[in-house]
Amino acid sequence: MRTKGNIKNKVNIVTLGCSKNTVDSEVILSQLKGSSVDAEHESGKADANIIVVNTCGFIENAKQESIDAILHYADEKSSGSIDKLFVTGCLSQRYKDELTSEIPEVDQWFGTMELPSLLRSLGANYKHELIGERSITTPPHYAYLKISEGCDRPCSFCAIPLMRGKHVSKSLEQLETEAKHLVKNGVKEIMLIAQDSTYYGIDLYGERKLADLLKRLSDVEGLDWIRLHYAYPSKFPEDILPVMRERSNICNYLDIPLQHIADPVLKAMRRGITERRTKELMHKIREEVPGIALRTTMLVGHPGETEKDFDALCRFVEEFKFERLGVFTYSHEEGTHAYSLEDSISDELKQERAETIMNIQQDISLEHNTKQVGTTKKVLFDKVEGGYFVGRTEFDSPEVDNEILVPTEGNYARIGDFANVEITDSSEFDLYGKIVT
Secondary structure, X not given: OOOOOOOOOOEEEEEOOOHHHHHHHHHHHHHHHHOOOOEEEOOOOOOOOEEEEEEOOOOHHHHHHHHHHHHHHHHHHHOOOOOEEEEEEHXXXXXXXXXXXXXXXXXXXXXXXXXXXXXXXXXOOXXXXXXXXXXXXXXXXXXXXXXXXXXXXXXXXXXXXHHHOOOEEOOHHHHHHHHHHHHHOOOOEEEXXXXXXXXXXXXXXXXXXXXXXXXXXXXXXXXXXXXXXXXXXXOOOOOHHHHHHHOOOEEEEEEOOOEOOOHHHHHHXXXXXXXXXXXXXXXXXXXXXXXXXXXXXXXXXXXXXXXXXXXXXXXXXXXXXXXXXXXXXXXXOOOOHXXXXXXXXXXXXXXXXXHHHHHHHHHHHHHHHHOOOOOEEEEEEEEEEOOEEEEEOOOOOOOOOOEXXXXXXXXXXXXXXXXXXXXXXXXXXXXXXXXXX
């Protein structure tokens, strides 16, 4: 039991959800430290008396994970282990009116745009001079760079606009400043993220400016890798492709969530693109940027998805052989356009379809990886785990993609450094190798 009054306040920030939430938590952490508030991110010491839970509210599983975390700390507060509990992020933005009465142990709920109010509750003032500066919570050699907030897309299944609002881009100058700050503090790889990265710049400049942003960031001295995530396929800015091809520090990697391929489902999803145009775009990207690794995400079980539609998706995945692919099942979210449709596909069938897609992708990934045996790759090492140095190539993003495993015995690597690795073996989702000079 804590003895109130004789211990200085300490804040622990707990983050749920995606990399965009990670960036938000890093901003909170930087602002708190800027006001001399003692704060950590996901501290394992259990010595904080104030908890901030940064929640996700995207789909049902994510919402439940966030609620479970809140309830855990609500119990901690009831037992006297902590003094204050604050909740922010997407779940709080969307459901705080309902949750306020259901979880009274929470002292205050804050939406996604209420950072100054949250900081005041934590004894800090929002400092504009800290814009562009972050205390990163990732390993020190890589960081996420959020280039915009919110989304203007009308996708039927997505609740993000309800929680994050309309698309708002950061300026080219602000992002360049933030990138330089990150590099100055040891970051070698930056992942560009947004709800929709390809919409970047329209609200500020009247036209898409992603190509210009990539050029400016590529010119930042000391930035070894730039990786682009969350590109929307409809009205894709094709002027970024020659930039990706010509700039050596822009990774030959593109995360472009397609969600589906069957025209009836794409229409129901309100994706603004057709099967024909999707395939044309995929071919063009591979032609313009030879050797690019394409990561995509598929959504199965959307209302109205038939067996014919699903078969078309399976054939598409088999045909295009994406280097990286993930899949998730449809979640019936109130407030979205699809919520007015009947969620008639059972959870069991949704899961079966998701597993079918991943089984196809597992074979494709093994085929891709087998071809890498005998080649030499430039690898950035992230950690040591289970007797291996664990790293990635330019074709792999942290947490979601393949890893390169190099035995610690007989090899030497420094975490956060690059090394050349000869690939000696492969599995479905990993490569094995040895360091060469």
